[in-house]
Amino acid sequence: MSRRGGWLFLVGLVLLSFNLRPAAVSVGPVLAEVRDGLSLSAPEASLLTTLPVLAFAVFGALAPGAAARGGLHRVTLVALVAVVVGLAGRAVTGSGLVFLALSLLAVAGMAMANVLMPSLVKRHAPERIGAVTAVYSTALAIGLTSALLLTVPLSEALGGWRGGLGAWAVLAGLALLPWLLLARHDRVAPTPGGPITVAQVARTRLGLAMAAFFGVQSLHAYVMFGWFAQLWRDAGYSPAAAGALVGLLAGVSIPLSWLLPPLLARSHHQRRVLLPVISCYPLAYVGLLVAPGAGAVLWAVLAGIGACTFPLILTLIGLRARTAEGTAALSAFTQSAGYLLAAAGPFVVGLLYDATGEWTIPLTLLLVLVVPMLGLATWLSGPRLLEDELEQHAARRSAPA
Structure with missing residues (x-):
């Protein structure tokens, strides 16, 4: 890729990485408030905490085939759209079942994008795997730590758990911008x-x-x-x-x-x-x-x-x-x-x-x-x-x- 395209990829990778972990961990700090607000039962709350593992097991395994057919960048874009829609939708719904379904959508997108990131690095920076992996794994760590530490303060500042969870959807939406550009350059070719x-x-x-x-x-x-x-x-x-x-x-x-x-x-x-x-x-x-x-x-x-x-x-x-x-x-x-x-x-x-x-x-x-x-x-x-x-x-x- 060109130098410009290389910078676009790095920016996209950092924004994507930062926004993957909040889909899985932002509910934990406000789980009690979510349960009260949506009248979730104990089994439903347990299912909510198990969704990331299920998503990785099912949707993560589907990612390579989807990328081979649809293009690596396009599938990453679709996965990120799923994260944004799931995070935004669950912040406004009044139904416990819909909250679970939208949480599954968000973590399914997270799982697919997470699986594809090493492949994206291999495609764009095969000679700098260590350095570029350091970039996105650091962004993952910052996103994880931020979601653990900031969801409660965001909830308090934005009027409750809905605002605290919805804030992560806004940040994930910003990450869509570079991937809209990157997805335009996908060329799907048959693998020998x-x-x-x-x-x-x-x-x-x-x-x-x-x-x-x-x-x-x-x-x-x-x-x-x-x-x-x-x-x-x-x-x-x-x-x-x-x-x-x-x-x-x-x-x-x-x-x-x-x-x-x-x-x-x-x-x-x-x-x-x-x-x-x-x-x-x-x-x-x-x-x-x-x-x-x-x-x-x-x-x-x-x-x-x-x-x-x-x-x-x-x-x-x-x-x-x-x-x-x-x-x-x-x-x-x-x-x-x-x-x-x-x-x-x-x-x-x-x-x-x-x-x-x-x-x-x-x-x-x-x-x-x-x-x-x-x-x-x-x-x-x-x-x-x-x-x-x-x-x-x-x-x-x-x-x-």
């Missing part, structure tokens, strides 16, 4: 040998390892964002202070999401970047077991560093495929299957906490789950490419018995 499918990725060792790595990492993140505020409240912190600690945990990823992906992309020994980051998880968990209150700030920072495994995995997705199409398929399987695995984390931790009334067993479980992360990171640090595995698989199938 046909497009790479999610099902093909699922039959490779690389795809399975990436999905497992992403899933275990996301499990840790879901548990931290879903339960650590309660952990710190049990340790004696006020609700506001416990929420601020979770905000600190999320905020740590903002500068590190900028620094770590280029470092990983340039490294000839990628495990030297991955393993120290992942190793911050057990340090945080042991600290929470021993002194959850006294060292809360330190444990939040260490857990936040561990959570920066997420942008590193996004970088690996771009580095483990040769083409934009392969990257899209690898991203779709990695995230769809990974989020399904991750969904069990908060549920199981909640059961263990309810059964024991303390955090020893849940934190011990998280400690144990660091072990497969370290093993997967070591294996994935090797020079592996999706297309190579697919070619080897095809050669084995065509070889005479």
Whole structure:
């Protein structure tokens, strides 16, 4: 692309990335008010918090096929339109069922765009995957942290939860502008040998390892964002202070999401970047077991560093495929299957906490789950490419018995 087109893509990528996480997390801070305002039942509220995982599992898997048929930029634009319509509509509806349906629309768009971002980077900046991944993963982190910290103040300033949720629709609407221009340049051409499918990725060792790595990492993140505020409240912190600690945990990823992906992309020994980051998880968990209150700030920072495994995995997705199409398929399987695995984390931790009334067993479980992360990171640090595995698989199938 031209220099002008390159800048347009970067602006579009930043605006898109910033506006993806609020669709999933902005309801949480005002969930009680939403439930009261729409008379949502407990099962409906639980379904609302589960929608992002379902969206990634279903709609994320559809993204590569849609992009292959309709164009990468056009499908991204449609996905962003779904985010805007869903966010705006749910802020004004008076029906609980319509609120759930529009929330599903918003997170479905979020899921599809999220899956396509590594492919967009591969298409526009194949020689700068680490640097451009750093740009959009930082924007994701800022959007996530902003939605967690600002939804309640926005609600108070704008007259209630409807204003607080609707504000995110306005910001997402601004992100449409560059994508309206980018979508005009899509040219859909047939892929030699046909497009790479999610099902093909699922039959490779690389795809399975990436999905497992992403899933275990996301499990840790879901548990931290879903339960650590309660952990710190049990340790004696006020609700506001416990929420601020979770905000600190999320905020740590903002500068590190900028620094770590280029470092990983340039490294000839990628495990030297991955393993120290992942190793911050057990340090945080042991600290929470021993002194959850006294060292809360330190444990939040260490857990936040561990959570920066997420942008590193996004970088690996771009580095483990040769083409934009392969990257899209690898991203779709990695995230769809990974989020399904991750969904069990908060549920199981909640059961263990309810059964024991303390955090020893849940934190011990998280400690144990660091072990497969370290093993997967070591294996994935090797020079592996999706297309190579697919070619080897095809050669084995065509070889005479």
